Amino acid sequence: MTANIRKLVVQVDETRREMGKDITPPTRRAVAIAVIENPYAGRYSENLDDLIAIGEELGALLGQKAVKALGIEPGQAQSYGKAAIVGERGELEHAAAILHPKLGAPLRVAVEKGAALVPSAKKQGTLGTAIDVPLGHKDAAFVRSHFDAVEARVSDAPRANEIVVAVAVTDSGRPLPRIGGLQVHEIKGEDGLR
Amino acid sequence: MIEIRRVFTHVEHIHHEFGPRADTPLVRGAIGAVLTNPFAGRYEPDILPMMALLDPVGVDMAHRLHAAMDVPLEQIATYGKGAIVGADGELEHGALWHVPGGYAMRELLGWKGSRAAYTAGKAEEKTGQPGNALSIVPSTKKVGPPGAALDVPLTNINASYVRGQFDAIEVRVPGAPAADEIVFILAMSTGYRVHARVGGLLAKDISKWDGLR
Numbered sequence: 570m571t572a573n574i575r576k577l578v579v580q581v582d583e584t585r586r587e588m589g590k591d592i593t594p595p596t597r598r599a600v601a602i603a604v605i606e607n608p609y610a611g612r613y614s615e616n617l618d619d620l621i622a623i624g625e626e627l628g629a630l631l632g633q634k635a636v637k638a639l640g641i642e643p644g645q646a647q648s649y650g651k652a653a654i655v656g657e658r659g660e661l662e663h664a665a666a667i668l669h670p671k672l673g674a675p676l677r678v679a680v681e682k683g684a685a686l687v688p689s690a691k692k693q694g695t696l697g698t699a700i701d702v703p704l705g706h707k708d709a710a711f712v713r714s715h716f717d718a719v720e721a722r723v724s725d726a727p728r729a730n731e732i733v734v735a736v737a738v739t740d741s742g743r744p745l746p747r748i749g750g751l752q753v754h755e756i757k758g759e760d761g762l763r
Numbered sequence: 764m765i766e767i768r769r770v771f772t773h774v775e776h777i778h779h780e781f782g783p784r785a786d787t788p789l790v791r792g793a794i795g796a797v798l799t800n801p802f803a804g805r806y807e808p809d810i811l812p813m814m815a816l817l818d819p820v821g822v823d824m825a826h827r828l829h830a831a832m833d834v835p836l837e838q839i840a841t842y843g844k845g846a847i848v849g850a851d852g853e854l855e856h857g858a859l860w861h862v863p864g865g866y867a868m869r870e871l872l873g874w875k876g877s878r879a880a881y882t883a884g885k886a887e888e889k890t891g892q893p894g895n896a897l898s899i900v901p902s903t904k905k906v907g908p909p910g911a912a913l914d915v916p917l918t919n920i921n922a923s924y925v926r927g928q929f930d931a932i933e934v935r936v937p938g939a940p941a942a943d944e945i946v947f948i949l950a951m952s953t954g955y956r957v958h959a960r961v962g963g964l965l966a967k968d969i970s971k972w973d974g975l976r
Contacts, residue, residue, distance in 0.1 A: 585770065
């Protein structure tokens with residue numbers, strides 16, 4: 570089953586100054602969002618295969634859209650994250666079916682590599698509900714400068730029988746990181762952690 | 764005086780709204796530039812010097828928005844603009860955007876009029892189709908907290924009365940404007956609401972080229 574997409578939203582947030590200091594080059598976060606129909610709205614289904622397949626489709630679509638919006642090569646992506654908001658006639662497990670089994674592999678193709686876990690958030694919500702999509706470095710989860718989040722929100726979604734699915738990709742960490750920890754140049758990138 | 768802190772772009776493709784799926788999705792986009800408000804926290808009688816300095820900011824934003832929307836320029840059918848002023852500013856600071864914001868999109872869209880006349884607020888003689896982007900650019904503005912949402916109106920670029928293209932896009936920059944900031948916004952779309960069906964003037968029937976019909 571392919572996703573019945575009502576709306577696609579892509580946002581780019583570019584920070585050029587923070588606390589009076591120039592950020593050169595600017596830090597940039599992109600979030601690509603799909604508003605889809607929930608095929609299991611209003612009923613309990615033991616099997617969630619349709620949403621798992623939709624997750625795979627959206628991992629590729631939204632990952633590519635976010636990378637394109639940043640205008641970068643896939644290998645220049647630095648951090649990523651994913652999230653879903655389930656409308657009132659759905660259940661939290663529907664978000665899990667989209668996000669966890671199959672969304673990650675095509676997203677990792679879109680950002681090239683991606684040894685680290687894709688951090689995620691999910692919730693139930695209504696029209697205009699905002700979700701903070703967590704961000705972590707794509708190859709080493711412990712890189713402290715790249716712990717961040719970006720807000721995703723669609724003013725007219727999710728309707729009761731819809732799900733909002735968001736994938737975030739950046740080409741940078743926070744604007745002024747200075748709390749130490751593992752640095753980007755120290756990444757081994759083998760175990761996804763360091 | 765011009766200090767841009769953040770630039771936020773937002774593009775949406777609307778495929779359907781629970782009716783028939785559109786052959787070509789409606790594309791709506793908005794761009795918000797978060798600027799430091801040089802007049803925050805005091806009453807400044809003379810704010811006009813900032814207006815001229817906003818011209819290049821607007822032109823750059825218009826081009827960035829068009830690039831983000833990724834559609835041919837001829838498909839841009841509507842426009843709108845807005846401003847959200849942080850808590851230490853006043854609504855009048857947002858009004859500085861009326862001229863440079865409108866001018867920026869007109870320049871992008873191939874307007875052939877006189878910039879000097881436009882800045883002076885004087886209408887021009889119109890005969891035939893004298894250029895593109897003849898309509899007034901609809902706008903909204905408000906004073907608001909970080910993350911405040913602004914509904915930016917959209918109307919046809921050549922005839923304000925094109926009913927099927929009356930629309931609006933909600934624009935909101937998470938975390939902005941801070942009290943001493945202003946978010947200046949431009950918005951454009953490729954035209955008709957996805958299931959437009961309440962009649963009225965169609966864009967293909969524009970005949971007067973007076974910005975209205």
